[in-house]
Amino acid sequence: MKLHREPGELIGFVRELVRGLVPMAERRQISLTFESEVEHLPALFDPDAIEKIFVNLISNALKFSSEESQVSVGARLAGSSELPSVVISVVDTGPGIPEEQVHRIFERFQQGDTSSRRQHEGSGIGLTLARDLTELHDGTLTVDSVVGEGSRFEVTLPVDTPDDAQVSERAAAETVLLEDVAAPRDRLPSKPDEETLDRPTILVVEDNADVRDYLRTHLGRDNYVIEAEDGSLGLEAAQEHEPDLILSDVMMPNMDGYEMCRLIKANEKLRHIPIVMLTAKASERDTIEGLQSGADDYLEKPFSVAELTTRVSNLISTRRELHEAFSREIFVRPADIEITPEEEVFLDRLLDAINTHLGDANLTIDWLADDVGLSRRQLERRVEAVTGQSPAALVRRFRLERASQLLRARAGTVSEISYAVGFRSPAHFSKAFRQAFGEPPSEHVRLRSESEEA
Structure with missing residues (x-):
């Protein structure tokens, strides 16, 4: 991942993010507030990364808070005049995280509560992404939680102050307007531009938006990524776009990954497309079922980014080598x-x-x-x-x-x-x-x- 820092007004930016999530909070009958010790804070930051960090943290807080509860977001200055920083906190009154599980919540695909009492299912990947993006800003993301009382997440970021000319140019160039950040995302991106036309096309089929976002972030640097939220939409996207590779979860609503894989491999127009199944189910029986459905590879969660990108690259390279060999053979x-x-x-x-x-x-x-x-x-x-x-x-x-x-x-x-x-x-x-x-x-x-x- 690479940041694209721009001059902007950080406090106003976060305030608008919070305002955009108020409709989600109201639907859950939760009070969502924002308070800051300072009204304005000019800084250099990556808007897309900051948005991902705080939308993930606030969405999680709302997800695990009960009705009539409160989620508060606050900002304060810290550090020294030579090395200023800002601390932005997200505090909820949810169930809290057991002490023995706190250290694991930033691991990929891990969740603080895996019991059957958990009311809302999450991917366990949003916090990992939030931490990674915070660290790219040379900051830290910490958590303090008490079972039965709630959790407090704090993002500490160094303040790199832009000059006045940069701030004025930035302010004149854009105004942050977020009606509802939590609105569902389109399953397909806009038409690829000239820069992406020569890249391999990867279809990500996954019902969890956090996981899709994580995969798109890491795969989108070298590939053109399209998305679908379940197997049924994935099948439609495969028929429409005929991607170079499909990356699919197993457990999804409407149509699971196994069924989608079987239908694609039974389709003469699509059966050549390599499919990699992603799943937390790791038994031998599950692996065999995935391979019997026609999957070309099987990746167990949690997986490393290096392992994922290597397998994807190898499958696409193998297909291209087949192209070249076939091309030479048919010419002769x-x-x-x-x-x-x-x-x-x-x-x-x-x-x-x-x-x-x-x-x-x-x-x-x-x-x-x-x-x-x-x-x-x-x-x-x-x-x-x-x-x-x-x-x-x-x-x-x-x-x-x-x-x-x-x-x-x-x-x-x-x-x-x-x-x-x-x-x-x-x-x-x-x-x-x-x-x-x-x-x-x-x-x-x-x-x-x-x-x-x-």
Whole structure:
């Protein structure tokens, strides 16, 4: 993770965050207040990171507080004039955390209370993210809790004061308006920009917003991440976007990860997509069930970021290596392609369709898609996923290799063979052939003949 510090007014920023969470508190009949010793505090900070820290802390406080209780957020100055700091606290009157569990609450996927009496389920990852982002600001996040009385979380941040020009520029550039920070997030991001088009696309299927946020934070640096909140929405997103990899939780409402995985692997258009299952269930039976559903890998919670990113990278790299190997193989011997069993049915149908209509100069990608039962976009994504080429490039390579075979067999003149493999003119064929083989068709025949005679 990398911070993007900007000059801003920290107290006002946190005040607006609290104001945005008041509707959530009111729905739970909880009083949410904010008080500060100072009205304004110019500082350099990452707005997105500060938002994540305090939305996580306040949301947790509201989640585990009962009706008619209170959650208070306060800010005060600390440190010295040379090294000033600000302490922002979130205090609740909830059930509190047992002393023996306090040290574990910042561990990934750990929760302070794992008993059946827990009324609200959480991911145990929000506090980890809050701590990590606080430490990136060179700050600290601490907790003091008493069972039956509540908890107090304190974020201490050093105050890096920007100059007046930076503050004025920042204030003129934006005004913080948060109607309801707790509103549900869209399951899909906006259309990727040019910078993200070449990145692998990863679909994260997870019903917990904290976990999705955590995964997006760590995977989004090198990948384009889209999200879905359950297996049913995950299946829709997979059909719409055909990602390079799917990362899915197991236990989700509406449709669990196992069922989604089975449906994806049963779908000829999607079955090539690698799926990694994430779960806290670690028994051998659960692992076998996940693998039987078609999952390509199985990652047990809690997991390290390094392990997650390494496995994701390896699966995507393996798929790309298959693309490259297939691309080289099909260019050399289109009738002798070595492929995985998973892709065999699709490729047999595709290559049969190309082979049957190879001499038809009017062959279009739309017709080819219809012949194999896919839309044009689905065919393009499917062929790209298996071969690393577009359908048009695949047809072109197939035609040129077939032309090479016919030329070596002296099956006709250059003009006759160019028409036989679907080119509209011998001139166009000769140019394409030279680009592919580094020599004109006539020279190709002569050199191959001399080589065979030798």
